[in-house]
Amino acid sequence: MASLLDASKPRINCSMLSQHIGRGVCFVGRVEKVHPTGKTFSVSDGEGKSATVELNEPLEEELSGIVEVIGMVSSKGVITSTTYNILREDKGIPFDLELYNEALKVIHDFPQYYPFEVAASG
Amino acid sequence: MNVPLTKGAVEALCKGLDVDKPVLQLLNIRQISNASGPPRFRLMMSDGQHSLTSCLLATQLNYLSDENLLVPNCVCLLKKTVNNTLADGRRVVVVMDMDILKSAEEAGGKIGNPTPYNTDGSFTGQAPMKASPMKASPMKASPMKASPMKASPMKASPMKASAIKASPSKGLTVKVSPMKASPMKANSASPGSSAKVIPIASLNPYQSKWTIRARVTNKSSIRTWSNSRGEGKLFSFEIVDESGEIRITAFNKEVDKFFSLVEQGKVYYISKATLKPANKQYTTLKNDYEMTLHAHSSIVPCDDNQSIPTVHCDFVPIAELENRDKDAIIDVIGICKSAEDVSRITTKNSREVSKRALSIIDQTGKVVTVTLWGEEAENFDGSTQPVVAIKGARLSDFGGRSLSALFSSTVMVNPDIPQAFRLRAWYDREGFAINSQSLTETRSAGTGLNVNWKTLSDIKNEDMGHGEKAQYFSCVATVLYIRKENCLYQACPSADCNKKVIDQQNGLYRCEKCNREFPNFKYRLLLSANLADFGDNQWVTCFQETAEALLGHSAETLGHLRDTDEAAFDEVFQKANFTTHIFKNRVKLETYNDESRVKVTVMEVQPVDHREYSRRLLQNIYKLAR
Numbered sequence: 001m002a003s004l005l006d007a008s009k010p011r012i013n014c015s016m017l018s019q020h021i022g023r024g025v026c027f028v029g030r031v032e033k034v035h036p037t038g039k040t041f042s043v044s045d046g047e048g049k050s051a052t053v054e055l056n057e058p059l060e061e062e063l064s065g066i067v068e069v070i071g072m073v074s075s076k077g078v079i080t081s082t083t084y085n086i087l088r089e090d091k092g093i094p095f096d097l098e099l100y101n102e103a104l105k106v107i108h109d110f111p112q113y114y115p116f117e118v119a120a121s122g
Numbered sequence: 123m124n125v126p127l128t129k130g131a132v133e134a135l136c137k138g139l140d141v142d143k144p145v146l147q148l149l150n151i152r153q154i155s156n157a158s159g160p161p162r163f164r165l166m167m168s169d170g171q172h173s174l175t176s177c178l179l180a181t182q183l184n185y186l187s188d189e190n191l192l193v194p195n196c197v198c199l200l201k202k203t204v205n206n207t208l209a210d211g212r213r214v215v216v217v218m219d220m221d222i223l224k225s226a227e228e229a230g231g232k233i234g235n236p237t238p239y240n241t242d243g244s245f246t247g248q249a250p251m252k253a254s255p256m257k258a259s260p261m262k263a264s265p266m267k268a269s270p271m272k273a274s275p276m277k278a279s280p281m282k283a284s285a286i287k288a289s290p291s292k293g294l295t296v297k298v299s300p301m302k303a304s305p306m307k308a309n310s311a312s313p314g315s316s317a318k319v320i321p322i323a324s325l326n327p328y329q330s331k332w333t334i335r336a337r338v339t340n341k342s343s344i345r346t347w348s349n350s351r352g353e354g355k356l357f358s359f360e361i362v363d364e365s366g367e368i369r370i371t372a373f374n375k376e377v378d379k380f381f382s383l384v385e386q387g388k389v390y391y392i393s394k395a396t397l398k399p400a401n402k403q404y405t406t407l408k409n410d411y412e413m414t415l416h417a418h419s420s421i422v423p424c425d426d427n428q429s430i431p432t433v434h435c436d437f438v439p440i441a442e443l444e445n446r447d448k449d450a451i452i453d454v455i456g457i458c459k460s461a462e463d464v465s466r467i468t469t470k471n472s473r474e475v476s477k478r479a480l481s482i483i484d485q486t487g488k489v490v491t492v493t494l495w496g497e498e499a500e501n502f503d504g505s506t507q508p509v510v511a512i513k514g515a516r517l518s519d520f521g522g523r524s525l526s527a528l529f530s531s532t533v534m535v536n537p538d539i540p541q542a543f544r545l546r547a548w549y550d551r552e553g554f555a556i557n558s559q560s561l562t563e564t565r566s567a568g569t570g571l572n573v574n575w576k577t578l579s580d581i582k583n584e585d586m587g588h589g590e591k592a593q594y595f596s597c598v599a600t601v602l603y604i605r606k607e608n609c610l611y612q613a614c615p616s617a618d619c620n621k622k623v624i625d626q627q628n629g630l631y632r633c634e635k636c637n638r639e640f641p642n643f644k645y646r647l648l649l650s651a652n653l654a655d656f657g658d659n660q661w662v663t664c665f666q667e668t669a670e671a672l673l674g675h676s677a678e679t680l681g682h683l684r685d686t687d688e689a690a691f692d693e694v695f696q697k698a699n700f701t702t703h704i705f706k707n708r709v710k711l712e713t714y715n716d717e718s719r720v721k722v723t724v725m726e727v728q729p730v731d732h733r734e735y736s737r738r739l740l741q742n743i744y745k746l747a748r
Contacts, residue, residue, distance in 0.1 A: 096733050102740050109747075 005082065008117050009070055013104055014049035020073045027051065027069045027079055028087075028100060034063055043067065046101025052078045066095045127197070132172035132239050135215050138205050145223065147197050147233050149173055151187060163187050165217065167198075170234030180218045195226040197233075207331060321365030325397055325411060333393040335424055336361035336368075340513055340532040341386045343497060344377055357381055358530060360407060361392070367407045370395065372415040380421055386532070391422040437511070437541060441486035448519040451528075455511040455541050456482030457549045459489060461504025476500050482510055485548050492525040498533050507549070508535045509542040575738065579657030587709035587720050595709065598730055599653040599660075600702045601672065604695050609650075609669075610681050612643040620646055620666075645681035647673075651724075653705065662707065662722040671727040673698050704728040704735075 009026040017025075029043030032050060038058035044050045053069050063086070071081035087095050107114045131144035150166035161184065165177040179187065186192045202219040319335045340360040347354060358371040370392070372380050384390070392413075400412040415421075437455045438446065446452060461480040468474050478499035483489045492512060494502055514531040518524055527533055536542060545553075576595040580586065586593050613620050614633035623631035623643050630639045647669035652661050670676055673694050675683075683691040706726040711718055 093732060096736075099733055099736050099740075103736065106740065106743055110743075 005070070010116060011104055011107065013045040013047060013101055014051050015047065016104075016108065017051060017073055017077050017079075021075055021077070022073065024070070024072050025079065027053075027071075028066065028095075028097070029069070030066050030097060031063050034059065043069065046097040046099075046104070053081050053084075054078055055081050065089050066097060127168070127170040127233055129169050129171050131169040132167065132174040132236075133169075135174060135203070135205065136172075136213060136239050138207065138213055140205070141200075141203075143199055143201055144169065145197060145199050146174075147229060148192055148194055149232065149236070150175075150194050151179075151192050153187075160184055163192070165192075167200075168232070168234065168236035171236055172239035173236040174215065174239060176212065176214045178214060178216045180216050183217065183220065186220070186222070191222050191225075193226040195229050195231060196222055197224040197229050199223050206329065319391070322361070322363045322368050322409070323365035325368060325409075325413070327397040327399075327411065329397075331393075333391055334361075334363065335389060335391050336363040337389045338384055338386050339367070340530070341384060342530050342532075344381060345529055359384055359386070361390075366409060368409045368411065368413055369400065369407050370413040370415060375417065376415040376419065380415060380419075383421055383423075389424045391420075391424050393420050395419045439486045440482070440484045440488040440490050443488075443490060443517060443523045443525075446517055448517060450517045451514050452517050452525065453511070453513045454482070454484075454490075454492075454515060454525060455509065455537075455545060456484040456490075457507055457545055457553060458504045458510045459483050459507065461502065464499050464502075478502055480504055480510065483549075483553060484545060485553070487553075490523060490525060492527065494527045494533060498527060502533075502535070507554075509537065509545050510535055511537045511539070511542065577657045578653065578655045578660045581660060581709060581720065581722070582658065587711045587722075592708050592710040594707065594725070596704060596706045597653075597655065598702065598735060599655045599705055600700055601651055601698055602654050602659060602700070603652045604672070604698055605650040606692065606695050609647060610645050610677060610684065611648055613646040615640050615642050615644050645677040647677045647680065649673075660722055662705070662724050664724045664727075668724045668727045672701075672703070702730055704730055 005024075007024050009024045010020065011026045011028065012020055013027070013029075027043065027045070029045045029051065032042040032044050034041040038055075038060075040052060040054045041059070041063060042050050042052050053071070054074075066087045066089070068085040068087060069079055069081045070083050071079045074080055089095070126145065127147055128141065128144035131141045131146060134141045135144070146167040146169050148165055149168050152164045152166075154162045154164050160181045162181065163179040163184065164175070165179055166173055166175045167177050168174070179192075192198075199221045200217055200219075201221060202217075204216045204218055206214050206216065208214065318333065320332050322334055322336060325332065325334065338359050339362050342358050344355050344357045347356070354374050355377050356371055356373045357377055358369060360367055360369045395413045395415050397411045397413055400407070400410055437453050440454065440456060443452065443454075459481045462478055464476050464478040466474055466476050475495055476497075476499045478494045480492050480494065480502070481489050482492055492510070492515065493499075511534040512525065512527060512531055513534070514528060515525040516528050516531075518526055520526075574593075574595040576584075576586070576597050578597060578599060580595075586595065611622050612625065612631060614623050614631075614636055616633070616636055616638075619633060619636055621633055621635040623633045623640065626632055626639065630641055631643045632639045646666050647664070648666075649664040649669040649672065650661060651664055651672070652659055654660070664672060666677060673680065674697070675694055680691065680694065683694070704727070705724050706728070707722050708725055709720060709722045712721045
């Protein structure tokens with residue numbers, strides 16, 4: 001889904017999933033449980049709520065800590081992931097998920113000051 | 123018609139007994155010249171049997187004399203008197219309030235044949251009374267008038283001992299009584315007998331026999347001091363009764379005597395202590411005086427304490443602390459949300475002290491940090507989120523607003539007062555969940571001052587640095603460019619001297635400040651850099667320390683690099699470009715040869731703490747969003 005990577009991918013948390021069904025999103029959360037098949041896993045956001053991520057290919061590595069998942073939200077509220085990044089905890093400053101959540105709320109409360117859509121399409 | 127005089131009144135007054143509204147005849151009135159303050163009048167009163175000369179008119183009644191109402195032979199009703207005993211044992215009656223019943227004409231002359239009832243040395247009608255410790259005989263009128271001393275203090279001698287410049291009079295040994303200028307300040311009830319309790323509000327240095335009954339509201343710990351004059355220890359406590367409060371201090375021996383006896387919250391009878399004007403620097407109580415205990419002071423526990431109010435606290439809501447001035451002494455009460463661990467720090471005087479910071483919240487939803495010191499810090503347990511009340515804490519602008527417990531403050535944990543219960547109930551219901559805003563901002567590492575965050579555009583917009591004093595501010599900015607030319611200079615190699623040396627061209631370098639020549643120099647950095655943020659850019663100067671932090675190399679290394687590997691030298695400067703840091707700056711308008719320019723100097727460079735920065739930005743956004 002190359003087109004997905006070109007479109008804008010707003011950052012969201014679990015509460016915003018329902019508003020982005022059928023759209024590409026970027027979700028940052030802490031890995032909770034990984035399904036034994038390795039094709040799906042659950043993540044929790046800064047507010048503590050959980051969402052499920054589905055992968056095209058099963059995981060080849062151990063997944064833990066905080067990840068950034070880019071994908072599309074299905075009608076069932078599951079994120080179909082095209083790619084993901086692991087935010088490594090051993091490097092740099094530890095990621096503050098709660099603070100990230102606060103920032104996310106601000107971005108969504110004041111979209112007029114955060115015109116990501118315009119930037120992406122240009 | 124003759125109004126009968128109250129017989130026996132003079133005798134009673136002389137014996138120190140209270141007489142209820144005696145009617146006396148004024149035999150004589152004389153003005154005592156007062157070195158400072160209003161004139162005082164001395165009265166000679168008679169009850170038909172005896173006459174009393176040691177009578178003073180309270181200054182508020184001076185008008186009676188000014189209006190010629192007090193004429194010898196008039197008959198007066200003494201409505202209120204105060205009986206005082208001087209240090210040497212003599213009694214003086216001060217008339218606080220009197221009515222003239224009959225004028226002199228109506229009285230028609232001296233009633234009865236009063237004889238002087240004076241227990242204190244000779245009385246001669248006209249001559250001024252002499253203080254008894256003085257040898258009466260050599261001291262008649264003459265030395266008084268002849269002596270180069272100011273005559274007035276001598277006449278008023280018993281009362282004015284302090285004004286007397288001692289020596290010139292021969293054989294004069296005046297015991298300086300504790301009474302200073304005007305002994306009888308218009309003050310309240312007579313402590314005629316020591317068992318009678320007087321209100322705290324009426325305490326003054328001119329009464330020596332009094333007893334008060336009050337509750338200890340605030341007791342400090344023992345503090346020792348050591349200065350050029352010696353050492354000692356002290357403790358102080360504050361007491362309250364229905365009329366007011368006063369502070370009491372005990373030094374050295376009295377500390378040993380009274381420290382364990384005095385307990386906070388208990389009521390005591392206190393008598394025989396020295397009163398003196400309050401040193402407002404150490405107390406905020408509303409009393410003009412304060413008390414010092416001495417060897418004869420007595421403190422006796424009292425069981426009857428229903429009428430004495432408990433701790434007198436004037437709690438300020440935390441949200442209001444922002445409106446109070448820095449260094450104000452405040453009472454505050456709140457729930458201790460969290461407490462840090464106790465830490466030991468070394469003060470400027472190289473003393474080690476324990477301290478602990480607590481966060482307290484109250485119904486206003488605001489939080490403030492309170493710092494406890496010493497034993498209080500060590501013993502404090504914040505684990506149960508107790509109600510903490512502090513009386514007499516100092517408000518400072520450290521980190522915005524914060525409170526510090528002083529030596530004289532009292533810290534009460536879960537005190538037994540209604541506000542405490544209300545707080546507890548509020549907190550358990552809703553308070554614990556509030557996402558409160560602290561008035562004390564999280565202290566960024568190292569800086570102890572209130573961090574003044576600005577953006578670079580603020581410098582011009584707010585005309586920063588234009589005042590008399592330099593202004594300090596912090597900002598987050600990115601380095602755009604650093605000038606490579608003239609970034610290094612040759613400085614004097616002596617320690618602490620950074621003056622530029624002059625190259626003598628003979629292998630020697632001369633420093634004008636040290637007035638010496640050296641065969642070497644040390645390289646020092648002096649950078650001119652351009653910083654920018656979203657709003658504006660600004661040229662700043664960085665000296666050695668901040669320059670080295672920015673470039674990541676020492677001045678020596680750079681000096682060497684410049685002479686050897688120019689490419690590498692350039693590289694250092696390139697790498698510094700577009701790095702973002704927290705800059706603490708000093709800005710000032712400077713005039714140089716008729717030209718004024720705003721100059722900005724970097725005092726400190728710190729890496730950006732993104733989490734702290736983000737939180738600050740979020741807070742600013744929330745504030746703006748309201």
